[in-house]
Amino acid sequence: xxxxxxxxxxxxxxxxxxxxxxxxxxxxxxxxxxxxxxxxxxxxxxxxxxxxxxxxxxxxxxxxxxxxxxxxxxxxxxxxxxxxxxxxxxxxxxxxxxxxxxxxxxxxxxxxxxxxxxxxxxxxxxxxxxxxxxxxxxxxxxxxxxxxxxxxxxxxxxxxxxxxxxxxxxxxxxxxxxxxxxxxxxxxxxxxxxxxxxxxxxxxxxxxxxxxxxxxxxxxxxxxxxxxxxxxxxxxxxxxxx
Amino acid sequence: xxxxxxxxxxxxxxxxxxxxxxxxxxxxxxxxxxxxxxxxxxxxxxxxxxxxxxxxxxxxxxxxxxxxxxxxxxxxxxxxxxxxxxxxxxxxxxxxxxxxxxxxxxxxxxxxxxxxxxxxxxxxxxxxxxxxxxxxxxxxxxxxxxxxxxxxxxxxxxxxxxxxxxxxxxxxxxxxxxxxxxxxxxxxxxxxxxxxxxxxxxxxxxxxxxxxxxxxxxxxxxxxxxxxxxxxxxxxxxxxxxxxxxxxxxxxxxxxxxxxx
Numbered sequence: 001x002x003x004x005x006x007x008x009x010x011x012x013x014x015x016x017x018x019x020x021x022x023x024x025x026x027x028x029x030x031x032x033x034x035x036x037x038x039x040x041x042x043x044x045x046x047x048x049x050x051x052x053x054x055x056x057x058x059x060x061x062x063x064x065x066x067x068x069x070x071x072x073x074x075x076x077x078x079x080x081x082x083x084x085x086x087x088x089x090x091x092x093x094x095x096x097x098x099x100x101x102x103x104x105x106x107x108x109x110x111x112x113x114x115x116x117x118x119x120x121x122x123x124x125x126x127x128x129x130x131x132x133x134x135x136x137x138x139x140x141x142x143x144x145x146x147x148x149x150x151x152x153x154x155x156x157x158x159x160x161x162x163x164x165x166x167x168x169x170x171x172x173x174x175x176x177x178x179x180x181x182x183x184x185x186x187x188x189x190x191x192x193x194x195x196x197x198x199x200x201x202x203x204x205x206x207x208x209x210x211x212x213x214x215x216x217x218x219x220x221x222x223x224x225x226x227x228x229x230x231x232x233x234x235x236x237x238x239x240x241x242x
Numbered sequence: 243x244x245x246x247x248x249x250x251x252x253x254x255x256x257x258x259x260x261x262x263x264x265x266x267x268x269x270x271x272x273x274x275x276x277x278x279x280x281x282x283x284x285x286x287x288x289x290x291x292x293x294x295x296x297x298x299x300x301x302x303x304x305x306x307x308x309x310x311x312x313x314x315x316x317x318x319x320x321x322x323x324x325x326x327x328x329x330x331x332x333x334x335x336x337x338x339x340x341x342x343x344x345x346x347x348x349x350x351x352x353x354x355x356x357x358x359x360x361x362x363x364x365x366x367x368x369x370x371x372x373x374x375x376x377x378x379x380x381x382x383x384x385x386x387x388x389x390x391x392x393x394x395x396x397x398x399x400x401x402x403x404x405x406x407x408x409x410x411x412x413x414x415x416x417x418x419x420x421x422x423x424x425x426x427x428x429x430x431x432x433x434x435x436x437x438x439x440x441x442x443x444x445x446x447x448x449x450x451x452x453x454x455x456x457x458x459x460x461x462x463x464x465x466x467x468x469x470x471x472x473x474x475x476x477x478x479x480x481x482x483x484x485x486x487x488x489x490x491x492x493x494x495x496x497x498x499x500x501x502x503x
Contacts (some may be wrong), residue, residue, distance in 0.1 A: 077326035081387075084290050085343035086315035241293050 023058045023111045026050075028118060030177065051112075051120040052131075052204040053176030059108040059138045060196060064167055066100035067146015071153055079240075089237040093147055097233075100143030101136065108135050123209040130215070131206035137222040138199035144229045151236040170196045180212040195225040243268040243395060243427045244289065249298030251284055258284040260451035261298070266444070268394075271421055271428045273442035275435075277479055281451040282431045283323060286399050289429075290320050303394050316344065319388030320397040325380050329373035333364055333383050336372060337390060344391040351390065358386040361416065378409040385416065389426075396420070398430035402437065410434070414441055435472040449479045 030050060073079040082092055122128060149162055173187070174196040183191065191197045202218030205211035211218070244266040251259040259281040266272045276282050287293040289300055291311040300307040303317035327336050334355060341351035359365045362382035372380065381401060388396055398417070402410045418441055420426050432438060438445060439459055447455040447462070455462055455478055459471055466474035 076329065077322060077324050078328050079326075080292065080322055081326040081340070082343065083292060084315055084318075084320055085340070086312045086345070087343055088312065241287075 022061070023054045024114060026054050026057065026177075032118075047115075047119050048121075048208055049179070049204075050177065051115040051118070052207045053174075053200055054115065055108050055111050055135070056138055056174070056196065056200045056203050057171055057176055058111040059104045059135060060142050060171060060199075061167065062104035062107040063100050063139050063142035064146040064149075064162075066103050067096065067143045067148075068150045068153075068159070068162070069100075070096060070147055070150035071156060071159075074150075075155060083240065089240070090234055093144075093151075093230075093233050093237045096147050097140065097143045097230075100146060101139040104139040104143065105132075105135055108139065122207045127206040127209075131203055134199060134202040134206060134218070134222075137219065137226070138196070138203070141195060141199070141222055141226045141229060144226060144233055148229055148233040148236055151233065151240060170194060173197075174200050175212065176200045195221060198222055243270070243303060244272075244429065245301040246285075246289070247299045247301075249285075249288060249295045249300060251281075251288060251293060251295050257451050259288070259295070259448075262448065262451070262453050263298075264446050264453055264456060266395075266427060266429060269421070269425045269427055271418075271441055271443045272430070273438045273445045274429060274431045274448065275438065275445060275475065276431075276448035280448045280479075282448060283399060285448065286320075286397055286429075286431070290318060290397060291315055316391065317393060318395040318397060319391065319393035321381070321384045321388050321399065321401050323399040323403065325384065327372045327380055327384060327387075329371065332369050332371055333359065333375075334368040336383065337387055340387050340390050346391055354390060358389055362386045378405050381405060381409070381413065385413070389420070393426065395427045395429060398428065400431050400433070402432060402434060410437070417441070435470070435475055439471045447475065447478060454478060 030046075032047075070079065073082070083089075122131070145166075149166070153159075153162075173190050174194050175191055176196070180188070180191055180197065180201070198213055198218040198221040201211040201213045202215050202222065205213075205215045205218070213221075246262055246264050249259060249262050250257065262281075262285065274282055274285065284293065288295050289302060289307065291307055291314055294308055302314050305314040305317065307314045328339070331339065337355045337358070338351065341355065346354070356365070359368055362385060364379060364383055364386070367375070367379070372383065375383065385396075385398075385401070396417075402413060405413070414437060417428060417430075421428050430442075442459055445455070445457060445459055445462055446453050455465065457465070462478075463469070463471060463474050466477040468474045468477055
């Protein structure tokens with residue numbers, strides 16, 4: 001399962017490049033466009049601030065999309081082949097999720113190297129393994145979320161809905177683009193409910209040394225939410241009938 | 243080999259399969275016939291663990307299908323009505339994926355894949371992507387895949403749909419050999435009655451979710467008092483095209499099927 005996902009990933013070169021387009025755009029357009037304002041406002045280097053956010057964004061999008069590849073499998077009938085095989089539904093789900101995780105981590109690493117060309121430098125190289133850990137956590141959580149959503153949907157028509165009501169809000173309300181302190185209280189509330197906020201902050205902590213949440217809080221929230229999502233996924237998958 | 247006891251499946255108010263019972267013996271070639279929307283595919287899905295019946299019991303190779311789905315799944319291979327290959331993988335990779343899912347050891351599957359690809363005459367295309375295959379080639383690959391893990395029963399849900407007579411002929415020859423040489427029990431559905439006449443040993447006809455006839459092809463012809471099976475089929479199930487027949491009714495049934503999930 002996992003191998004198949006990787007093979008498919010490697011074969012879609014166009015998609016790899018395409019998926020890099022958005023983060024690059026955000027990084028350069030927003031990064032260079034807004035950095036003068038940030039400099040004036042508080043002397044923060046916006047590129048330093050934004051880079052972890054953009055990496056998290058890449059992982060989020062890739063993870064959810066790969067998770068949702070299950071919809072294609074359903075539409076093209078391949079899902080049935082996996083469902084009649086003597087493997088448990090849980091294994092099918094985990095295979096999909098791990099495939100998605102691996103693909104998104106690779107994608108995240110690619111963007112990480114791209115941020116260097118924009119002038120980003122991690123604060124401490126010793127913390128890079130921690131950053132990698134957060135990358136994996138984010139990737140796993142959202143791949144699992146993608147598979148759970150896809151288990152409910154039968155065709156691609158629900159796709160724009162998911163983009164607009166799940167993926168975009170997760171991203172924009174996460175502190176990937178702006179600092180979480182001193183926000184209006186309603187926005188603070190929403191961002192604190194958003195699991196991606198903790199992912200972004202965890203990544204930011206390990207890459208830049210500063211963050212809004214403590215890294216332990218971030219890690220525990222990510223793990224906690226992941227467990228919930230996986231449990232929901234197990235239930236959903238046990239009920240799939242074709 | 244297969245035993246179905248008082249099985250019922252409902253989609254909301256619509257009863258797709260209504261208190262059906264029948265038996266398939268080991269090594270038999272069994273044809274499961276019926277007009278479109280009669281409940282054939284639903285029955286196959288229940289036999290192959292994809293759907294749970296509302297009531298009744300199904301046994302396959304001694305396993306209770308609803309209670310022990312994993313063991314049951316090792317005992318059968320299936321060729322679905324519509325294609326279920328991964329287009330982005332090559333023929334060999336599709337086979338390999340299947341072997342891994344079914345826990346066939348590497349040594350064994352390497353050898354067996356080559357053998358099966360040869361059997362369905364796809365050896366020279368083993369590394370081509372499935373998306374470039376014709377309908378007949380995909381079918382052949384699916385049959386090869388269904389046989390990869392040495393199943394005891396092979397389900398074929400309208401395997402010859404959309405194939406030319408040459409390929410159909412070819413296909414049934416394979417299947418018959420398989421049955422003769424390896425003793426695989428064959429359970430198939432089709433709308434081509436001449437195929438049934440040629441290879442089936444036992445027939446069950448299902449209509450409106452109920453089994454209306456069961457026996458050998460000769461029994462059924464005799465019962466209907468006709469010379470060939472096509473006429474017998476029409477005599478038994480009626481001439482008129484049913485409301486739930488045709489693409490519209492069928493797809494509606496499948497839509498409601500999806501909504502139930």
